[in-house]
Amino acid sequence: xxxxxxxxxxxxxxxxxxxxxxxxxxxxxxxxxxxxxxxxxxxxxxxxxxxxxxxxxxxxxxxxxxxxxxxxxxxxxxxxxxxxxxxxxxxxxxxxxxxxxxxxxxxxxxxxxxxxxxxxxxxxxxxxxxxxxxxxxxxxxxxxxxxxxxxxxxxxxxxxxxxxxxxxxxxxxxxxxxxxxxxxxxxxxxxxxxxxxxxxxxxxxxxxxxxxxxxxxxxxxxxxxxxxxxxxxxxxxxxxxxxxxxxxxxxxxxxxxxxxxxxxxxxxxxxxxxxxxxxxxxxxxxxxxxxxxxxxxxxxxxxxxxxxxxxxxxxxxxxxxxxxxxxxxxxxxxxxxxxxxxxxxxxxxxxxxxxxxxxxxxxxxxxxxxxxxxxxxxxxxxxxxxxxxxxxxxxxxxxxxxxxxxxxxxxxxxxxxxxxxxxxxxxxxxxxxxxxxxxxxxxxxxxxxxxxxxxxxxxxxxxxxxxxxxxxxxxxxxxxx
RNA sequence: GGUCCCAUCGACUAAGGGUUAGGUCGUCACUCUUUCACAGUGAAAAUACGGGUUCGAAUCCCGUUGGGAUCACCA
Numbered sequence: 001x002x003x004x005x006x007x008x009x010x011x012x013x014x015x016x017x018x019x020x021x022x023x024x025x026x027x028x029x030x031x032x033x034x035x036x037x038x039x040x041x042x043x044x045x046x047x048x049x050x051x052x053x054x055x056x057x058x059x060x061x062x063x064x065x066x067x068x069x070x071x072x073x074x075x076x077x078x079x080x081x082x083x084x085x086x087x088x089x090x091x092x093x094x095x096x097x098x099x100x101x102x103x104x105x106x107x108x109x110x111x112x113x114x115x116x117x118x119x120x121x122x123x124x125x126x127x128x129x130x131x132x133x134x135x136x137x138x139x140x141x142x143x144x145x146x147x148x149x150x151x152x153x154x155x156x157x158x159x160x161x162x163x164x165x166x167x168x169x170x171x172x173x174x175x176x177x178x179x180x181x182x183x184x185x186x187x188x189x190x191x192x193x194x195x196x197x198x199x200x201x202x203x204x205x206x207x208x209x210x211x212x213x214x215x216x217x218x219x220x221x222x223x224x225x226x227x228x229x230x231x232x233x234x235x236x237x238x239x240x241x242x243x244x245x246x247x248x249x250x251x252x253x254x255x256x257x258x259x260x261x262x263x264x265x266x267x268x269x270x271x272x273x274x275x276x277x278x279x280x281x282x283x284x285x286x287x288x289x290x291x292x293x294x295x296x297x298x299x300x301x302x303x304x305x306x307x308x309x310x311x312x313x314x315x316x317x318x319x320x321x322x323x324x325x326x327x328x329x330x331x332x333x334x335x336x337x338x339x340x341x342x343x344x345x346x347x348x349x350x351x352x353x354x355x356x357x358x359x360x361x362x363x364x365x366x367x368x369x370x371x372x373x374x375x376x377x378x379x380x381x382x383x384x385x386x387x388x389x390x391x392x393x394x395x396x397x398x399x400x401x402x403x404x405x406x407x408x409x410x411x412x413x414x415x416x417x418x419x420x421x422x423x424x425x426x427x428x429x430x431x432x433x434x435x436x437x438x439x440x441x442x443x444x445x446x447x448x449x450x451x452x453x454x455x456x457x458x459x460x461x462x463x464x465x466x467x468x469x470x471x472x473x474x475x476x477x478x479x480x481x
Numbered sequence: 482g483g484u485c486c487c488a489u490c491g492a493c494u495a496a497g498g499g500u501u502a503g504g505u506c507g508u509c510a511c512u513c514u515u516u517c518a519c520a521g522u523g524a525a526a527a528u529a530c531g532g533g534u535u536c537g538a539a540u541c542c543c544g545u546u547g548g549g550a551u552c553a554c555c556a
Contacts, residue, residue, distance in 0.1 A: 013556045048555055113554070120553090129483055130552060155554055173486070182484055182552085190554040197556050221485055221551045244487080251548060279493095282505090286494055292504045294493095311487095311494080314549065318492045321506040331519080368519050379518095430515095445515030457517030 006038025008212050010064075011201070013045040014056035017262040018063040020317065021216060021246045021254050024280050028243060029214045030069045031281070031305035038211070042074030043204060044085045047194045057085075063263050067273050068298055073208075081208040086200045093195040096203050096233070097156055097188055105232040106188055108144050108154045109136035131184040132157065156189040158198075158225060166224040171212075171241035171307045178224045186225050198222060202229040205238055214241045214307070217314075218253070241307050244284045245314040254317055270345060270373020272333070275326040277301070283315040295328060323371040330370050339363045342373055349377025351384050358383075361467050365459040382453040383467055388476050395450045399480050403439045404447035408477045410437050411448075415474055426462040452476045 010026040012018070018026075033040040042064070044057055057075055064071060073079025083089060100106035109132075111119075120130045137159060139147075148154065164180040188199040195203075205213060220242045230237045246254040260266060266276060278296055287296075287304040296304070330338065339360045343353045346362075353359045366379040390396050398404065410433055419425050434440045449461060452473060458464065465473055 011556090015556080045556060051555065109554095111554095116553080124482095127482070157554095176485070178485065184552075187554045192554080194554085196554070201556090216550095217486070218550055219556095223485095242486085245550070247549080249492085253550075282493065284493090288495075290495090292495085294505055313487050315494090316492055318506070321493065324506055327519095366518095369517085440515095442515045449516070455516090459518085461515070 006033055006036040006211050007041060007209050008033045008038060008214055009041040009043050009205070009208065009210050011043045011045050011204075011215075012060055013048065013051065014053060014060065015048075015051045016053050016056055016059075017264055018060045019254075020261050020263055020266070020280070022060075023063070023067070023263050023276075024246055024283060025214065025216055025243060026064060026069055027277065027280055028285070028305075028307075028310070031301055032212065032214060032307060034302040035305045039072045040069065041079070041081075041208065041210070042071045042077075042084065043208070044075055044087075045197060045200065046085055046087045047190075047197065047200050049087075049192065049194065059264070063267070066267065067263075067277060086195070086204065089200070089204070090193065090195075092207070093189065093200055093203060094193070097195070097199065100158075100188070100229075100232055101156065103232060105159050105228075106156050107137055107139070107159055108148065109157045109185075109187075110147050110152050110154050111136070112153075129182065131182070134185050137185065153191050155187045155191055157185045158188050158228065160185050160225075160228060166227050168223060168227060168237070168240065170220070171239055172244075172310050173220075173242060173312055176220065176223070178221070180224060180228070183224045183228070186222075198225050198229065202226050202233075202235075206230070206233070206235045210238050212239045212241065214243065217242045217245050241310070244311055246283060247314045247316045249316055249318075251314070251316065259317075259319065268374075270341075270370075270375070271322065271326050272329045272341070272373075274298070275322070275329040278329075279322045279325050281305075283317065284311045285309055286311075295325070327368075327371050330367050330373070333367075335360060335364055338367060342376055345373045345376050346380065348374075349380070351377075351380060358467060361463075365463050365467065379458075382455065382458060382464065385454070388452065388454045388479070390450060390454050395454075395456065399447045399450045401447060403437075403443055404451070405481065406437050407433065407439055407444060407448060408451065408481050412474055412477050412481070415470055415477075418470070420466050420470055423462050423466060426465050430462070448477075451480050 008029045010022075010029050012022050012026075030040045032038070042061065046052055046057075061071065061074070061076060071077050073081060074084045097106065101108075116132070119133060123130045123133075136157070160180050160183045162181055165177055166180060166183075167175060167177045170176055186198050187196050189195055204210075223240065227237055248254055248258040250258070254261060260269075263276070267273070274297070277298055278294075278301070281296065281301050282294065285305070286309060288309050289304065339356070342363050343359065346353050346359065362380055362383050363376075366376065369379050370376060390399060411429075414429060414433065418429050430444070434444050437444075445461060446456060449456060449458070452468065453464060
């Protein structure tokens with residue numbers, strides 16, 4: 001490496017949306033880069049033409065951007081090490097693959113997929129390790145030429161050195177050793193001329209001067225292949241850190257079926273970006289600074305982050321805690337910004353938002369109930385209804401009682417004359433009413449609440465009254481008189 | 482099955498030889514409140530097991546058990 005600048009990359013394959021696990025990987029890369037004043041790079045690993053999905057790159061980039069993980073080099077952004085799509089780097093891979101061939105570190109193989117399936121099936125029956133049997137490894141140059149000349153389709157495989165041990169230091173897990181004899185002679189260049197992950201990844205990480213590879217634990221077992229490649233090229237191996245997996249509640253690798261896995265689904269439900277980042281940062285990492293704080297801004301996370309403090313055990317993605325954290329953010333968010341975020345959800349629930357001041361008051365009254373923004377519809381019906389319906393018999397009884405009539409009769413003229421501008425005025429009105437009618441506490445408030453909202457619970461009552469306004473309150477009360 | 486990785490309350494984790502094993506979510510109770518929620522207080526709840534090493538082990542070593550990952554011309 002020519003200089004000591006930290007360069008890390010997030011390298012998703014564009015097969016759909018940004019996965020929660022992918023976001024975690026991206027976030028840790030980002031935090032590590034920013035903590036070290038380094039660069040966060042996005043590289044698209046689109047070497048599998050069959051799995052490619054249109055719009056996937058745009059989707060991923062958009063999600064990262066919304067979440068504030070700024071990409072410094074990559075698609076739509078550029079940089080000195082492009083192109084950042086592997087599908088646009090085919091000639092590079094070809095060139096290095098030829099170099100491997102020349103060095104005798106790779107070889108041509110000519111089996112069809114069917115033949116390989118057959119081979120594996122047999123190995124399974126015999127209870128042996130399923131791996132390429134290296135049958136093409138020792139073809140003579142003449143044999144190879146002959147097959148090539150006759151146009152037989154081929155792949156290029158890595159010639160794994162036998163009877164060696166690959167040892168590497170993982171920044172999170174420490175020393176890991178793997179025998180090369182169990183390492184497959186991995187296909188490097190596929191029949192369609194595209195590289196496999198392993199080849200492209202190693203070449204790009206080197207060429208893009210990546211200093212630290214931070215990725216999911218599912219990759220540890222293929223590290224030996226990569227190290228063999230680095231050595232074959234005579235390149236320095238970047239530092240590696242394999243992150244513990246994100247798990248389903250049943251401890252298997254986080255997947256669909258057991259809940260949402262696309263980051264955009266979480267965003268759509270109304271998980272705030274800040275909460276998502278905060279929550280995911282704490283999955284498999286802890287600042288360990290002695291503080292017991294759990295709410296962190298992105299800036300704070302950058303300041304505190306270090307790979308040494310990443311755990312080695314997998315972490316269950318616990319939606320309950322995410323909900324709690326999201327609620328923490330919702331409760332403490334700037335009201336204007338929160339209202340902006342909430343307006344689409346209010347509209348979606350079928351309610352009017354043209355009166356911004358009123359909307360803000362409503363948001364302020366109910367934010368405390370929300371685990372996520374899309375729940376707001378369940379809490380605001382009372383502010384918009386033109387007629388109050390009371391379903392349960394118990395409620396009806398309460399609202400039709402003699403005490404209730406007494407309260408309503410007292411309140412209706414009093415409210416018409418009251419000033420609703422100040423909450424305190426409303427409160428005073430109620431305490432005076434309790435004195436004058438002799439009906440107090442729960443007996444006073446419950447029928448009132450039912451008459452006005454149709455429910456027995458909800459936000460602070462004077463606040464509801466204020467938001468509703470005199471006319472509606474009087475109207476609702478009159479109906480029960 | 483082979484290989485690799487991992488192992489503290491139900492979940493996320495702290496404690497990197499000496500603590501009544503701490504915090505957060507969740508759960509339960511109490512307080513506050515007209516109600517629900519919030520907030521506050523408190524409770525139940527863990528070092529997988531067995532051997533070592535040591536005066537002393539959640540912490541170091543070994544084994545067992547359990548879990549996970551991986552074994553493609555997918556990444």
